[in-house]
Amino acid sequence: MLNVQLTIAVVAGALVGLGVFLLVREASPASPALTPALRRLHHSAERAPARDVDGSQDLQWLTGVVRWLRPPHKELALLGRTPEQYALSLLLSALIGLAAPPVASIVLSAVGFELPVVVPVVVGLAIAAGAALLAHQDVLSKAKQARREFSRAVCTYLDLVALQLSAAHGPVQALERAAKVCDGWVFERIRESLRLAQLQMHSPWDELRDLAEQIGVPELGDVGSIMQSSGTEGAQVHETLRSRADSLRDQIRTDNLARAEAVTGRLDIPGAFLVFVLIGFVLYPFLARI
Known part of the structure; x- marks a missing residue:
């Protein structure tokens, strides 16, 4: 029992020390990150995406892990995350899943219930793999939702650009003025892209x-x-923009209907189960008298 208490004390002390270290590290002022800003101003054809944020250089030690994981770059760029942040989230999820069974085993040992060593090891590896997979699926799910939101915003942007062209503004000015009409992260990304094009x-x-x-x-x-056809060839494209907005709006409506039908189809099973439960409640008094 003394060894178990000593183990619990050591683990608890290590966790407290780790928490104090993280608090001190986050509270200490960080040096300004100039590399992401310079990269965004002087990018090449294969430029680093605008998702690089300040402090991302602190995760450069995960570069080798990133190459091994092969992260979904488009989804991460859409969410504004770096591959290093993606790798860190997977590693943290896996470590939490790996540490949960040993901690539970120590707690059970403290109350007198001993488990074989192989049980927490195997269960920890399984939970770690499942936690990493859930973190990956969470990224894909959020990116899918963000992509739908971006498409709806682009539909609005098409109409706004067409209105600006109808008001006798030039193509470049129409793009910039239309991007300033609305707020939100989608239009912020568009404004940032247009600002970057102007600077370069x-x-x-x-x-x-x-x-x-x-x-x-x-x-x-x-x-x-x-x-591009309007800026290089002088074509009148406001009708083309309106037509593309209408077709995109129809596509979004069709996708929404398809998702609604899929959700309705998944509700059929619990609905049928509820019907059987109600039938059981109705028939039980008669069957109990037989």
């Missing part, structure tokens, strides 16, 4: 196509392709 003397439609390819939203690339 690039055409805004090329920058929008690059952003669309980076985050996996082809609808935004359509805006760039349509506006």
Whole structure:
């Protein structure tokens, strides 16, 4: 019993020490990160995405893990995360899952219930793999939802650009003025892309196509392709923009109906089960008298 208490004390002390270390590390002022800002201002054709944030250089030790994990780059770019942050989230999830069974085994040993050593090891490995998979699926699920939101915002952006062109604004000015009308993270990403094109003397439609390819939203690339014909050939494209917005709106409506039908189909099973339960309640008095 003394060894068990000593083990619990050591583990508890290690956890408290780790918590104090993390608190001190987060509270200490960090040096400004100039590398991400310079990379965003002087990017090449294969530029680092705008998702690089301050402090991401602290996770450079995870570069080797990132190459092994092969993270979903488009989904991470859409969510504004780096591959190192993705790898860190998977590692933390796996470590928590791996540590849970040994801690539970120590607690059970303290109350007198001994478990074989192989049980917490095997269960910990299984939970660690499951926790890492859940973290990966969480990224994919959030990216899927964010991509749908981005597509709906692009539909609005198409209408706004068409209105700006109808008001006799130039193609570049129409893109910039339309992006300033609405708030939200989608329009912030568009404004940032247009601002980057202005600073680097690039055409805004090329920058929008690059952003669309980076985050996996082809609808935004359509805006760039349509506006390119207006900027280089002088074509009147406001009707084309309205038509593309209408078709995109119909596509979004169709996708929403498909998801609604899928959710309704999944509700059939619990609904049928509820019917059987109600039938059982109705028939039980008669069957009990037989």
